[in-house]
Amino acid sequence: xxxxxxxxxxxxxxxxxxxxxxxxxxxxxxxxxxxxxxxxxxxxxxxxxxxxxxxxxxxxxxxxxxxxxxxxxxxxxxxxxxxxxxxxxxxxxxxxxxxxxxxxxxxxxxxxxxxxxxxxxxxxxxxxxxxxxxxxxxxxxxxxxxxxxxxxxxxxxxxxxxxxxxxxxxxxxxxxxxxxxxxxxxxxxxxxxxxxxxxxxxxxxxxxxxxxxxxxxxxxxxxxxxxxxxxxxxxxxxxxxxxxxxxxxxxxxxxxx
Numbered sequence: 126x127x128x129x130x131x132x133x134x135x136x137x138x139x140x141x142x143x144x145x146x147x148x149x150x151x152x153x154x155x156x157x158x159x160x161x162x163x164x165x166x167x168x169x170x171x172x173x174x175x176x177x178x179x180x181x182x183x184x185x186x187x188x189x190x191x192x193x194x195x196x197x198x199x200x201x202x203x204x205x206x207x208x209x210x211x212x213x214x215x216x217x218x219x220x221x222x223x224x225x226x227x228x229x230x231x232x233x234x235x236x237x238x239x240x241x242x243x244x245x246x247x248x249x250x251x252x253x254x255x256x257x258x259x260x261x262x263x264x265x266x267x268x269x270x271x272x273x274x275x276x277x278x279x280x281x282x283x284x285x286x287x288x289x290x291x292x293x294x295x296x297x298x299x300x301x302x303x304x305x306x307x308x309x310x311x312x313x314x315x316x317x318x319x320x321x322x323x324x325x326x327x328x329x330x331x332x333x334x335x336x337x338x339x340x341x342x343x344x345x346x347x348x349x350x351x352x353x354x355x356x357x358x359x360x361x362x363x364x365x366x367x368x369x370x371x372x373x374x375x376x377x378x379x380x381x382x
Contacts (some may be wrong), residue, residue, distance in 0.1 A: 131379045135282040137177040137208035139380050144244075145172070145182060146192045151271050152184075154263050159188025161239050171199030171225075171261050177208040184236070201226030201233065218255065231247035256307050265340045266306045268355045270321050272343060273300060273308040275377045276335065276370060277317035289372040296328030300367050302339050303332050303359075310370060324326035333369070365376040 139168050140176050151158045169183040181199045183189045196202060202225035205211040213219030222301045245255070247264045248271065251349070255261050279286035281295075293312045301307020307323035333339040342358075343345045349371070352358040360367050 129285065131376075132283065132342070133208040133212060134177050135279060135286070137174050137211050138278040138282050140212055141172055141174070141178045142232035142278055143271045143381075144215060145241075146180075146274055147267055147271045148182060148190050148240060148244060149192055150267055151240070151247070152188055152190045152382045153249075154266065155243065158189050158240055159245055161236050161243070162186070162188045162190070164232060164236065168177065168229055168236075170233070170237060171202045171368075172205070172339075173202060173212065174208055174211045174303045177205075177211065184232075192372055199225070201229045206219030233275045238250045245353055250371055261340070262336055265336050265343065268341060268343050269301070269306055269308065271300070271381070272374070272377055273310065275381060276310060276373050277319040279376050279380065280370075280373050281318040281325070283376060285371045286376055287315075289369045291319055292365065293317075293366050293369045294328075296363070296366065297324045297326065298370060299324050299327040299330040299332070300370070301332060302336050305333075305339075312366070321332070327362065330360065331367050332359040332361075 128314055138170050152162070164184060164186060167183055167185050170231050171179070171181045171254040173179045176358050179194070181196050188247070201223050203366040204224050205214070205221065210219050214221050223233070247260075247267050250260070250264045255264065263342040271361070277313070281287065281291035290312070293315065295313050298312065299307055300310060301323060309322060309324040309327070311318045313319060333342065337349070338352065338357050342349060349358060353360060
């Protein structure tokens with residue numbers, strides 16, 4: 126019988142690519158995030174998780190950042206002896222020690238940590254913050270990107286997720302908000318890749334009527350099946366692709382709770 130519980134390795138992939146990877150988008154849409162990046166030349170942080178993922182976040186002088194696979198050219202290297210240790214850094218119970226780039230410690234403390242704190246403010250928004258319409262829109266947009274990347278990581282790493290991914294045919298799936306942010310979930314040989322942009326063409330789609338509906342779904346306040354029945358969620362194309370992505374989506378809450 127497949128384990129229905131979340132596992133540390135899948136969570137590490139989600140924490141790196143879906144959570145820290147959303148810093149790319151935070152820097153795109155939030156002026157305060159860009160203002161935190163006062164570095165006079167690009168600074169890159171490599172995350173190397175034993176038995177798990179490895180990737181590098183590069184912070185540019187124009188206030189943008191980008192995530193790339195691997196750690197070959199990082200200025201700061203944060204090694205983790207296990208997926209559990211890396212996950213501990215994300216939940217605040219483990220303090221990482223760089224094995225390279227001690228001269229950049231100030232950047233970690235004064236720039237990177239405040240950036241992650243700002244991201245957390247958006248991802249775990251209070252009801253008071255959500256009263257602000259602009260904050261609400263940004264927070265929900267960042268949640269969409271995080272959840273969409275988490276879908277790909279669960280489909281590729283989690284045993285139950287891989288079972289559903291194996292049933293999805295090749296092609297692009299569009300998931301997004303009508304006249305708003307959208308992503309592409311690309312399936313190739315049962316491997317999932319999330320692209321944080323609306324596809325030009327797709328084999329299947331799941332589109333939310335508006336940003337408020339998307340938020341209510343992400344927060345678990347409304348039922349997706351009921352929304353499909355009412356037309357608030359539009360599904361089109363090869364419905365079997367959407368059905369299996371939705372099965373993977375059901376597991377996202379286990380990992381991002």
